[in-house]
Amino acid sequence: MTAKLINGTEVAKAIREELTVEVSELKEKYSIVPGLVTILVGEDPASQSYVAAKNKTAHALGIHSEQVTLDVDTSEEDLLALVDKYNNDPKINGILVQLPLPKHINEAKVLYAINPDKDVDGFHPVNVGKMVLGEECFLPCTPHGILELLTRSGVETSGAEVVIIGRSNIVGKPIANLMLQKRNAGNATITLCHTRTKDMAAHCRRADIIIAAVGVPKMVTADMVKDGAAIIDVGVNRIGQAANGKAILAGDVDFEGVKEKASCITPVPGGVGPMTITMLMKNTVQAAKMAANLS
Ligand SMILES: NC(=O)c1ccc[n+]([C@@H]2O[C@H](COP(=O)([O-])OP(=O)(O)OC[C@H]3O[C@@H](n4cnc5c(N)ncnc54)[C@H](OP(=O)(O)O)[C@@H]3O)[C@@H](O)[C@H]2O)c1
Structure with missing residues (x-):
């Protein structure tokens, strides 16, 4: 079997087209322009390129975007004051603080300072709590993108055995929570693996769906896949x-070997990556609608 490619670039493009229409309708009908601010502390090249991509995408969709780049020595106090300023700025609906922050800044303190109604990354405990309870909230962008990829590719999750490798707060834990909810792209039976998991290959071999969020190149090999x-x-x-x-990129899955056994597979690059930024835009539009009591 050669797997069908789940093309994240194409799915992201379709969602961005939907968002472009939504943004222009908001402007025409209600004079609303969704606003996003990205805050970067320091000059980490990867973070710089992520932030630039987020602003470029926002601009392309008609979202007002502001980018603030702060010196690497910026104090926690000054960063918190900036977050507070944007919490109170009616032009801004979404606040994104690019992670990681320099070591002298308490990351949790900064993320918790963001107004949950502007927390378009979905990292604030209020949004995390609502997500776990299955209530409406901003979903974290990468897991949200995975749900969209599964749904739009017709992958059945109800009753499926899902093995997730990795238990980070930004990918593993939230996707596990989302896929066990009683809703679309949910109702799955979840196994969450990590470095202390005893026989990960055995778990993987009985999975209908494997989600690898590990950070180890080509770790999932064909012999681990049903x-x-x-x-x-x-x-x-x-x-x-x-x-x-x-940069030459590789995923956590040995794509060449695994594609011969899987029914469908996301490539790297061009799979989950393009979805993450797209879901950030979706959350920003949602935040603007919420601020105007439109949803
Ligand atoms: N495409 C995107 O938009 C996007 C977004 C976010 C992340 N990523 C990528 O996804 C990957 C994971 O990111 P993350 O932030 O979730 O990583 P992370 O915070 O470093 O977490 C990695 C997780 O993988 C587990 N792990 C590491 N080595 C393992 C092994 N040999 N066997 C089993 N489990 C192992 C760790 O287990 P322990 O908890 O036991 O340490 C941890 O739970 C990275 O490559 C990252 O670049 C991509």
């Missing part, structure tokens, strides 16, 4: 540099 399983590869690992200077 025939016909659906594979979502979240990993983004730099494994080298091409002659043109561009």
Whole structure:
């Protein structure tokens, strides 16, 4: 079997087209322009490129976007004051503080300072709590993107055995929570694996769906995959540099081997990655609608 490719670039494009229509309707009918601010502390090249991509996408969709870049030595107090300023700025519906922050800043303190109604990353405990309870809230972008990929690719999750590898707060734990909810792209039976899991390969071999969010290149190999399983590869690992200077990326799944056994699979790049930024835009539009009591 050669797996069907789950093309995140195409799915993201379709959602962005829907959002463009929604943004222009908000403007025409209600004079509302959704606003996003991204706050970056320091000059980490990967963070710089993530923030630039977020602003570029926002701009392309007609979302007002502001980018603030602060010196790496910025104090926690000054960063908290900036977050507070945007909490009170009616032009801004979504506040994104790019992680990781420098070590002298308490990340949790900053994330918790964001007004939960502007927490478009979905990391504030109010939103995390609502997500676990199955209430309406901002869903964290990468897990939200995975749900959209599964739904739009017709992967059945109800009753499926899902093995998730990785238990981070931004991917593993939230996707596990979301897929056990009684709703679309949910109703699955979840196994969550991590470094203390005894026989991960055995868990994987009985999975209908494997979601790998580990950060170890090509860790999931064909011998760990059941025939016909659906594979979502979240990993983004730099494994080298091409002659043109561009990073060579690999996922957490050995794509070439696994695609011969799986029924469908996301590539890296071009799978989960494009969905993450797209769901940030979706949350920002949602925040603007909420602020105007439209949803
Ligand atoms: N495409 C996107 O938009 C996107 C978004 C976010 C992340 N990512 C990528 O996804 C990957 C994971 O990111 P993350 O932030 O979730 O990572 P993380 O915070 O480093 O967590 C990694 C998780 O994997 C587990 N793990 C590590 N090595 C393992 C092993 N050998 N066997 C079993 N479990 C193992 C860890 O277990 P312990 O908890 O026991 O340490 C941990 O729970 C990275 O490659 C990252 O770049 C991509």
